[in-house]
Amino acid sequence: MLAALARRLTAGVAVIVGVVTLTFCLLRLAPGDPARWLVGPNATPAQLAAQRHELGLDRPLAVQYATWLGRAARGDWGTSIASGRPVATLVAEAWPATARLVGLSLILSYLLGLLVGAVQAAQSGSRLDTALSVVSVTLFALPGYWLGLMLVMTLSYWLPLLPAFGAAGVDAPHLTGSGRLLDAVRHLALPLTTLTLIGTGGAARYFRGALLDVRAQPFVTTARAKGLSPARVLLHHMLRNALVPALVLLGLSLPALFSGAVFVEAVFAWPGVGRVLVEAVQARDYPVVTAATTISATLVVAGNLLADVLAAYADPRTRAAGA
Amino acid sequence: MRRLWGDRRGAFGIAVLSLAVLLALAAPLVTSGAPAEQRDVVGTRFLPPLATDRYHAFHPLGTDRFGRDVWTRVVYGARISLTVSGLAVLLSVLVGVAVGGAAGYAAGGVGTLLLGVTDFALALPRVVLLLLLAALWPPNAALVIVVLGLTGWMTIARLVHGEVRSLAARPFVEGASALGAGRARILGRHILPNALTPVIVAAALGVGNAVLLEAGLSFLGLGVQPPAPSWGNMIASGRDSLVNAPWVAAAPGIALAVVVVACTLLGDAIRDAYHRDVGHATWDV
Numbered sequence: 001m002l003a004a005l006a007r008r009l010t011a012g013v014a015v016i017v018g019v020v021t022l023t024f025c026l027l028r029l030a031p032g033d034p035a036r037w038l039v040g041p042n043a044t045p046a047q048l049a050a051q052r053h054e055l056g057l058d059r060p061l062a063v064q065y066a067t068w069l070g071r072a073a074r075g076d077w078g079t080s081i082a083s084g085r086p087v088a089t090l091v092a093e094a095w096p097a098t099a100r101l102v103g104l105s106l107i108l109s110y111l112l113g114l115l116v117g118a119v120q121a122a123q124s125g126s127r128l129d130t131a132l133s134v135v136s137v138t139l140f141a142l143p144g145y146w147l148g149l150m151l152v153m154t155l156s157y158w159l160p161l162l163p164a165f166g167a168a169g170v171d172a173p174h175l176t177g178s179g180r181l182l183d184a185v186r187h188l189a190l191p192l193t194t195l196t197l198i199g200t201g202g203a204a205r206y207f208r209g210a211l212l213d214v215r216a217q218p219f220v221t222t223a224r225a226k227g228l229s230p231a232r233v234l235l236h237h238m239l240r241n242a243l244v245p246a247l248v249l250l251g252l253s254l255p256a257l258f259s260g261a262v263f264v265e266a267v268f269a270w271p272g273v274g275r276v277l278v279e280a281v282q283a284r285d286y287p288v289v290t291a292a293t294t295i296s297a298t299l300v301v302a303g304n305l306l307a308d309v310l311a312a313y314a315d316p317r318t319r320a321a322g323a
Numbered sequence: 324m325r326r327l328w329g330d331r332r333g334a335f336g337i338a339v340l341s342l343a344v345l346l347a348l349a350a351p352l353v354t355s356g357a358p359a360e361q362r363d364v365v366g367t368r369f370l371p372p373l374a375t376d377r378y379h380a381f382h383p384l385g386t387d388r389f390g391r392d393v394w395t396r397v398v399y400g401a402r403i404s405l406t407v408s409g410l411a412v413l414l415s416v417l418v419g420v421a422v423g424g425a426a427g428y429a430a431g432g433v434g435t436l437l438l439g440v441t442d443f444a445l446a447l448p449r450v451v452l453l454l455l456l457a458a459l460w461p462p463n464a465a466l467v468i469v470v471l472g473l474t475g476w477m478t479i480a481r482l483v484h485g486e487v488r489s490l491a492a493r494p495f496v497e498g499a500s501a502l503g504a505g506r507a508r509i510l511g512r513h514i515l516p517n518a519l520t521p522v523i524v525a526a527a528l529g530v531g532n533a534v535l536l537e538a539g540l541s542f543l544g545l546g547v548q549p550p551a552p553s554w555g556n557m558i559a560s561g562r563d564s565l566v567n568a569p570w571v572a573a574a575p576g577i578a579l580a581v582v583v584v585a586c587t588l589l590g591d592a593i594r595d596a597y598h599r600d601v602g603h604a605t606w607d608v
Contacts, residue, residue, distance in 0.1 A: 015446045022447075023455065030459035137591075141583035143535055145542050146558050146576035153565045153572075259450035263539055277451065278543055281458035289458050296451045304446065 008308055012301045019297040020072045023290045024065055033057075037284060038081055077291035082283045087291045090276060095295075097167055098272030101188070102261050105195035106253070110246070112196070113203020118234060120204070121211035132204065139201030144260045148194040148267040155190065162189050165269040191268040195260055202253065210245040214238045243314050251307025255300045330596065336527075336589025343582055347401040355380055356392060358399035359550040364390045369568040385570045387560065393574050396552040400575060403553045405582075407468055408533035412526050414472025419479025420515065420522060426480065427487025428510045438484065445477040453536065457545035467546050471533050479525050486518035524594045531586030538579055554579045 035051040036043075043051075052058050056067055071077070077087035116136060120129045156164035163169065169183050214220065215238060223237045224230075262274035269275065273292055280288035346353055367376045367390030375381050376390075384393035426437035456470045490496060491514060499513050534554075540546035541555025549556050554575040561572025 011442075015443055018443050019447065026455065026459055031461075137587050138580065138584055141531065141535075141580050141587055143538055143542075143558075143576065143579060145539065146572070146579065149558065149562060149565060149572055150576070153569050157566045255448045258448055262450050262454070263542070266543060277454055281454045282544065284458055286458070289455055293451050293455050296448050297446070300448050301446055 004312070005309065008305055012305050015301050016294070016298050017069070019294050020069060021065075023293055024068050027286060027290065028061070037286070072294060078287040080280070080285055080288050082280070082285045082288070087287050090288060091273060091291055091295060094271060094273045094276045097270060098258075098261055098265070098274060101191055101195065101265070101270060101272060102257050104188075105192055105199055105261075106250075106257060108192070108196045109199030109203050112200040114207050114239075114246070116200065116204035117207025117211055118239075120208040121215065121238075122230065122234060124208075124212060133208075136201040136204040136208075139197050140205060141201075142198060143263070144194055144198055145263040145267045147197065148190065148264055151190050151194060152267075163187050164190070165267075167271050191264050191270050194264050194268075195257070198260055199253070199257060202256070203249065206249050207242065207246070210242045211238055213245075214241045217241070244311050247307050247311040247314060250310070251304040254303035254307075258296055258300065330592040332588035333592030333596070336585045336587075336592060339581060339585035340589065343401055343578075343585075344405060346398050347405055350395075350398045350402055354392065354395040354398050356395060358396045358552045359391065360395075361389045361391060366390070369564065369571075371568075372570050384574045385568065387557075387568070387571045388564055393557075393571060396557055397554070397574050397578050400552040400554045400557055401578065401582075403464065403547055403551060404534055404537055404555075404579075407464055407537050407547070407553075408471070408530050410468045411471035411475065411533045411537070412529045414468065415475035415529055416479055416522060416526055417476075418472070419476035419525075420483050422476065423480035423483025424487055424510055424515055424518075427484040428491060428506065428514065437480075441477050441480045441484075444474070445481070447474075449474045450536070450539070453540060454543075454545065457540060457543075462540075462545045462548060464547050464551075467537055467540060471536055475529055475533065479522055479529070482521040482525055483515075483518055486521060487514050490514045490517050520593070524590050527586050527590035527593060531583040531590070534579060534582055534586070538575075 033048075033052075035048055035055055035057055038055075039047050039051045049058075056064055059067075075088055077091070079085065080087050080090055083090070113136075116132055120132050123129050152164045155162050163186055167184070167187050169175075169187070171183075175183055220233060220237055223233045228237075258274070261272065262277060264270065265272045265274035266278045273296065276288060277292040277296075279285075280292065362376075362378060367378075367386055368388050370376055370382050370386040370390075372385040372393075373381075373383060374385060376386070380392070382392050382394065384397065386392055387396070422437050422441060426434045426441070428434075429437070452474055453470055457466070460466050487510070496509060496513055499509050504513070537546055538553065538555030538558070541553040542559045544556070544559065546555055547553035549560065557575040558572050558579075561568070561570075561575070564571055
């Protein structure tokens with residue numbers, strides 16, 4: 001168990017070093033000189049040379065790479081070209097908003113997806129199963145930014161119920177206690193619904209398959225033959241065994257959820273990492289883009305690792321196979 | 324193929340995708356005018372669906388803020404979206420089959436190295452990588468194809484690797500080897516053709532994903548550039564007129580969703596028709 005964990009940790013660190021290396025190579029391969037972006041079109045050659053020196057671009061590639069790795073390891077991402085603020089501060093300010101949105105949507109879409117998947121598996125082949133399949137595959141296929149816009153159109157413009165963008169109203173600093181909480185919840189409602197609906201579509205598809213696989217196992221037949229009620233078989237025998245695929249799904253769906261969050265944050269002006277990333281890309285703010293890339297890759301690797309560990313904890317068979 | 328038609332999901336998927344490809348190919352025949360055509364902008368902008376303008380031109384899906392026909396742009400957008408996604412998936416399949424085939428058939432170090440590279444690429448968040456590349460190079464359709472292709476081959480490589488490993492142990496491979504066939508010939512003529520079903524499934528799902536991602540990049544202004552119509556940049560341009568002209572953003576989104584649903588259902592149907600478990604590739608966004 002420990003040896004397997006150590007091996008996975010090493011692999012995870014290797015992936016993160018790989019990401020840092022990859023961003024370094026891509027930045028050097030890309031057309032255009034980052035120094036030129038910083039000094040602007042009217043700079044003299046001397047000013048350009050001074051900027052190149054400050055960025056370390058005049059040093060040998062190997063030295064630049066070593067410096068790059070060292071700074072990445074210390075979390076020193078430089079300053080944003082667009083805002084002049086330290087990149088580490090920008091990202092540190094943004095990530096709680098993303099974590100809140102993605103975390104809540106993960107929990108909600110898991111619960112809803114499990115519910116829908118369980119109903120479908122219990123009634124597989126029925127009209128209800130078909131109808132729910134159509135709904136889940138459609139939700140899964142919808143682009144998040146488009147679903148978000150449609151929700152804004154109906155719930156913010158036609159029926160003015162919910163705010164269309166941001167994480168807090170302009171008057172939020174003047175609100176107290178419950179008023180402030182209500183304001184935060186109202187602002188969270190639309191982006192969370194968008195991400196959750198799409199996540200539910202995927203989760204329901206997955207859980208339906210996982211539960212049907214479990215149902216074909218001999219121990220389910222045994223439980224039925226013992227005369228247990230269908231509800232008890234589902235709750236005590238099938239769900240417990242569908243837990244491992246659920247944990248695997250957690251690892252698999254993290255990158256997807258994060259990707260979804262990038263677009264949804266862009267639509268709803270949600271002040272998270274995704275929006276920071278998109279705005280940095282549009283402004284060609286390289287230091288912010290590379291930092292956001294590396295940090296999100298790290299989060300995804302960490303999520304996968306956590307899912308592996310949890311799956312090993314939940315299923316003795318994987319534990320033995322992984323060791 | 325017959326089994327696919329018998330499956331309602333397969334029939335729906337094939338029908339919708341054929342219709343979309345047909346419409347895209349026949350774009351000049353089923354639309355009136357060019358996708359970027361603007362006539363009297365003031366007089367023809369934001370016409371609702373089913374309206375006829377002062378030139379007696381009929382607009383089944385209305386017009387956008389430059390008076391351009393939304394139906395025409397959706398159909399021409401299908402050309403771009405489907406071409407970009409199709410070529411991207413083709414690139415993914417080529418790279419994936421090459422890497423997966425080599426990894427599965429080459430024993431020892433090379434195989435391990437290739438699998439390691441695949442796992443590394445699989446661990447990267449695809450959208451973030453896409454955004455990084457789109458930020459570094461000036462956006463255009465060719466870049467989107469290359470970027471989508473080079474970030475989508477890993478699932479296919481894993482699937483091909485698994486298939487090749489199990490096929491390589493089968494008697495007919497041993498037979499071919501005994502007859503004196505070389506390793507490259509065995510891999511190319513005997514193993515890979517038998518490993519194609521999961522690749523087709525992954526490709527069908529991959530086209531759906533690629534359509535979504537291309538639209539996403541174009542929506543953010545990092546993909547296909549206006550005035551060329553792509554479903555993504557059409558949704559982006561309809562965003563500002565959501566209140567008074569919701570059809571501008573709604574129409575391309577519905578087209579997008581229908582095509583992606585068709586790809587997903589077709590992938591499911593092919594998988595079930597051949598009773599192969601290809602894992603849960605739908606999650607590889």
